[in-house]
Amino acid sequence: MNSAILITYNEDDVVREALALCDSAGYKVLHSIKQDFLQAPKYGISTGKIQELKDIMVSAKPDAIVFDEVLKPSQNYNLASELKMEILDREALILKIFEKRSSSAESKLQVNLAQLRYEMSRAKEKVRLARMGEQPGFMGLGMFEVDVYYNDIRRRIVSTKSKLVKVGKQHELHRQARKRLGFKIISLAGYTSAGKTTLFNFLTDEKRDESEELFTTLSTITRRVSINQEAALISDTVGFISKLPAYMIEAFKSTLEELLYADIVLVMIDASDTLYELQKKFKSCFKTLNEIGVEPYKMIFVLNKSELLDEDYILEIVDKLGLGEDKIKFFPILISSVLVNLVILCDSDYFVKFPDLFYVHAVFQ
Ligand SMILES: Nc1nc2c(ncn2[C@@H]2O[C@H](COP(=O)(O)OP(=O)(O)OP(=O)(O)O)[C@@H](O)[C@H]2O)c(=O)[nH]1
Numbered sequence: 001m002n003s004a005i006l007i008t009y010n011e012d013d014v015v016r017e018a019l020a021l022c023d024s025a026g027y028k029v030l031h032s033i034k035q036d037f038l039q040a041p042k043y044g045i046s047t048g049k050i051q052e053l054k055d056i057m058v059s060a061k062p063d064a065i066v067f068d069e070v071l072k073p074s075q076n077y078n079l080a081s082e083l084k085m086e087i088l089d090r091e092a093l094i095l096k097i098f099e100k101r102s103s104s105a106e107s108k109l110q111v112n113l114a115q116l117r118y119e120m121s122r123a124k125e126k127v128r129l130a131r132m133g134e135q136p137g138f139m140g141l142g143m144f145e146v147d148v149y150y151n152d153i154r155r156r157i158v159s160t161k162s163k164l165v166k167v168g169k170q171h172e173l174h175r176q177a178r179k180r181l182g183f184k185i186i187s188l189a190g191y192t193s194a195g196k197t198t199l200f201n202f203l204t205d206e207k208r209d210e211s212e213e214l215f216t217t218l219s220t221i222t223r224r225v226s227i228n229q230e231a232a233l234i235s236d237t238v239g240f241i242s243k244l245p246a247y248m249i250e251a252f253k254s255t256l257e258e259l260l261y262a263d264i265v266l267v268m269i270d271a272s273d274t275l276y277e278l279q280k281k282f283k284s285c286f287k288t289l290n291e292i293g294v295e296p297y298k299m300i301f302v303l304n305k306s307e308l309l310d311e312d313y314i315l316e317i318v319d320k321l322g323l324g325e326d327k328i329k330f331f332p333i334l335i336s337s338v339l340v341n342l343v344i345l346c347d348s349d350y351f352v353k354f355p356d357l358f359y360v361h362a363v364f365q
């Protein structure tokens with residue numbers, strides 16, 4: 001495992017997520033620097049903090065600096081030149097995890113596209129700096145080679161995209177076939193680690209990896225299930241995370257597109273998070289689903305890990321997330337994929353306790 005110094009925000013849940021991201025990417029965090037503000041123009045952090053960071057680096061000897069915010073290419077460049085060390089901003093860290101996790105040909109292409117898009121935005125900056133004479137010969141290249149490098153990334157983006165378009169067409173054919181068979185399609189969506197795969201495995205008897213680590217699932221699979229004696233198809237998909245840039249969503253389009261064609265999107269929420277975290281993740285999921293184009297009337301919010309909570313707290317969550325307000329559109333359901341206390345399967349104590357939360361039935365009937 002590599003080691004890193006983490007620079008993150010001064011908020012417990014943010015620190016926890018950043019540590020989980022580092023862990024999933026294979027970085028052991030030797031030291032965390034917590035800041036209220038990470039968007040200082042030159043380095044992201046203040047110049048004063050740079051000296052402190054240098055001192056810590058001398059004793060900790062990390063392999064990289066993880067910066068838990070999206071850095072502009074110029075900030076990344078400034079930090080790397082000042083510290084003489086690889087800087088992984090939030091996007092680069094997520095890309096590392098994606099790279100580690102991608103196993104199918106499709107997810108490899110998607111990750112590759114996201115990496116190229118990331119590199120492209122950096123290449124633009126490097127070319128700009130080279131033109132201004134500020135970065136003579138980056139990577140030992142002259143001006144001509146810089147242009148070659150830039151054009152090469154562009155060419156690889158076009159080629160990867162066209163391969164993904166082909167994969168997208170195959171998905172489309174599958175979808176049409178499924179439509180002809182007349183099955184209802186249920187997709188699982190939600191923040192990474194909400195428990196999508198655990199539920200999917202339970203419903204389908206599959207053995208896909210489920211784990212505490214972030215982004216365990218990177219590809220979509222669909223299986224036939226029987227819910228209340230009715231056959232349906234259910235898909236497990238890639239999880240979301242806050243500050244997921246548009247180009248990453250775009251790169252995973254062929255996978256996430258499945259959500260667009262679902263009859264129902266079960267938006268899994270880890271109800272064991274703190275209220276603050278819950279609201280933040282909820283907003284971020286809703287935003288991502290909107291960006292993908294999933295219509296709100298298809299979404300059903302599922303409060304997972306409910307066995308860890310007491311009833312008052314559950315009601316507070318429903319209230320805080322505004323889930324109880326419009327029951328026609330936003331039916332929250334409670335489940336625990338671990339205890340298999342599944343409302344969808346219609347056999348739970350909660351049915352008696354929270355009759356309001358059980359409108360989901362109607363959807364399947
Ligand atoms: N206590 C509890 N833990 C759960 C429940 N459902 C899932 N988990 C745990 O939550 C963690 C994440 O579960 P996954 O099913 O991998 O989550 P995911 O949403 O598929 O995550 P990604 O693939 O990363 O997007 C695992 O450690 C599961 O064991 C639940 O109902 N209760």
Ligand SMILES: [Mg+2]
Pocket residue numbers: 196197198209210216217237
């Ligand atoms: Mg998963």
